[in-house]
Amino acid sequence: MASSSRARSSSPFSHRKPSSPYSSTSSSSSFMNNRLMPRSCSSSASSYFNSGNGFSSRSMTPNRSRSESMYPAPRGYSARAAPPVSFPSEELITEPFDAPQRSGDSISVTIRFRPLSEREFQRGDEISWYADGDKIVRNEYNPATAYAFDRVFGPHANSQEVYDVAAKPVVKAAMEGVNGTVFAYGVTSSGKTHTMHGDHTSPGIIPLAIKDVFSIIQDTPGSEFLLRVSYLEIYNEVINDLLDPTGQNLRVREDAQGTYVEGIKEEVVLSPGHALSFIAAGEEHRHVGSNNFNLFSSRSHTIFTLMIESSAHGDEYDGVIFSQLNLIDLAGSESSKTETTGIRRKEGSYINKSLLTLGTVIGKLSEGKASHVPYRDSKLTRLLQSSLSGHGHVSLICTVTPASSSMEETHNTLKFASRAKRVEIYASRNKVYY
Numbered sequence: 001m002a003s004s005s006r007a008r009s010s011s012p013f014s015h016r017k018p019s020s021p022y023s024s025t026s027s028s029s030s031f032m033n034n035r036l037m038p039r040s041c042s043s044s045a046s047s048y049f050n051s052g053n054g055f056s057s058r059s060m061t062p063n064r065s066r067s068e069s070m071y072p073a074p075r076g077y078s079a080r081a082a083p084p085v086s087f088p089s090e091e092l093i094t095e096p097f098d099a100p101q102r103s104g105d106s107i108s109v110t111i112r113f114r115p116l117s118e119r120e121f122q123r124g125d126e127i128s129w130y131a132d133g134d135k136i137v138r139n140e141y142n143p144a145t146a147y148a149f150d151r152v153f154g155p156h157a158n159s160q161e162v163y164d165v166a167a168k169p170v171v172k173a174a175m176e177g178v179n180g181t182v183f184a185y186g187v188t189s190s191g192k193t194h195t196m197h198g199d200h201t202s203p204g205i206i207p208l209a210i211k212d213v214f215s216i217i218q219d220t221p222g223s224e225f226l227l228r229v230s231y232l233e234i235y236n237e238v239i240n241d242l243l244d245p246t247g248q249n250l251r252v253r254e255d256a257q258g259t260y261v262e263g264i265k266e267e268v269v270l271s272p273g274h275a276l277s278f279i280a281a282g283e284e285h286r287h288v289g290s291n292n293f294n295l296f297s298s299r300s301h302t303i304f305t306l307m308i309e310s311s312a313h314g315d316e317y318d319g320v321i322f323s324q325l326n327l328i329d330l331a332g333s334e335s336s337k338t339e340t341t342g343i344r345r346k347e348g349s350y351i352n353k354s355l356l357t358l359g360t361v362i363g364k365l366s367e368g369k370a371s372h373v374p375y376r377d378s379k380l381t382r383l384l385q386s387s388l389s390g391h392g393h394v395s396l397i398c399t400v401t402p403a404s405s406s407m408e409e410t411h412n413t414l415k416f417a418s419r420a421k422r423v424e425i426y427a428s429r430n431k432v433y434y
């Protein structure tokens with residue numbers, strides 16, 4: 001009998017689960033009084049909802065015994081080439097490179113400037129880098145130094161505009177069974193959290209993506225969906241489950257299909273508000289951690305994952321498509337000279353080491369030739385391995401300040417972004433027939 005165990009996708013954030021304690025009988029479904037009932041259920045719950053009024057109690061993915069891999073490539077598995085999401089092409093203007101012949105798609109790279117902060121303004125910072133049109137970042141003092149990207153947003157762009165370009169196509173593809181990863185990269189205080197989370201007046205990529213996912217469901221009559229979320233942080237190279245305070249120091253496991261976090265909690269979500277409530281709860285857990293360990297949001301990488309399954313009804317049934325959408329707010333690198341305490345210094349060195357490893361991994365991948373890629377050198381790159389090695393769309397949003405006092409740091413971010421553009425990906429649709 002079916003349970004909520006889902007088919008294994010090629011995403012790095014796949015989580016094995018024991019067989020469901022809830023059987024997927026009608027009594028375990030969320031179909032109560034013809035209303036979708038949010039409930040406090042763990043990953044094992046199976047609650048399907050569709051784009052119409054009805055709900056289904058059946059799971060689309062098969063139950064698997066513990067001894068079996070939860071996500072083997074089942075019979076009938078098909079990984080069809082999906083149409084690439086339409087990101088515009090890009091090229092480096094002043095630092096030409098020998099790009100490998102591309103046969104796949106590439107990482108989409110977006111740059112987002114924030115305005116000069118009050119602090120920068122007060123201390124007399126000038127503009128050192130600026131958006132020259134919507135594809136080029138240019139240096140004010142040396143105009144010949146410029147980089148081109150898929151898209152560059154100046155300081156007055158809002159998060160909805162950034163979302164529409166850098167995340168919406170990835171979200172849309174994820175709803176069609178193609179794994180996706182959107183992540184924000186940049187030095188501390190450059191605007192990563194503003195971009196990924198935002199606030200009530202200016203929601204960021206994560207709430208906008210959640211809203212979009214539910215609106216796509218509404219606009220997809222005749223299909224049923226199952227959505228689950230997980231939320232974790234990597235703090236000092238330790239993975240903590242933000243949806244389950246007892247889930248500390250979780251292990252990264254690996255099997256033939258890639259890496260996954262063992263024992264992470266997944267929650268079924270039934271509405272945008274429901275999904276956002278889990279994020280809010282997760283932030284609370286992270287905050288508690290902060291008090292105990294001097295942990296700040298900027299001191300951990302966070303990964304919010306939305307797991308999506310869908311299937312058409314009745315005669316229209318054409319297999320189950322599934323995907324994972326990973327929305328990542330990286331911790332910002334910070335100069336060690338700003339660290340004041342031992343704990344801060346330790347945090348900073350973990351952050352810098354993992355970001356350095358990310359840079360090395362991107363650099364190796366961008367070379368486009370077979371060589372050792374040190375994914376295992378950090379938890380972040382281990383978890384990102386499947387995404388970066390090409391299984392799904394990847395959108396990198398690099399946040400930068402125009403301030404002259406951060407000119408070198410911004411230049412480093414631009415160089416990282418430039419390298420990332422050269423990484424090839426081969427996104428394919430995940431589909432399984434039962």
Ligand SMILES: Nc1ncnc2c1ncn2[C@@H]1O[C@H](COP(=O)(O)OP(=O)(O)OP(=O)(O)O)[C@@H](O)[C@H]1O
Nearest residue numbers: 114115187188189190191192193194297298331332
């Ligand atoms: N595009 C923007 N427009 C207006 N304000 C912004 C923008 N980006 C960032 N800010 C503001 O700048 C400050 C720092 O931003 P934020 O906290 O998002 O940085 P961060 O990169 O996440 O830093 P950290 O790495 O320390 O977490 C915040 O007050 C934020 O509101």
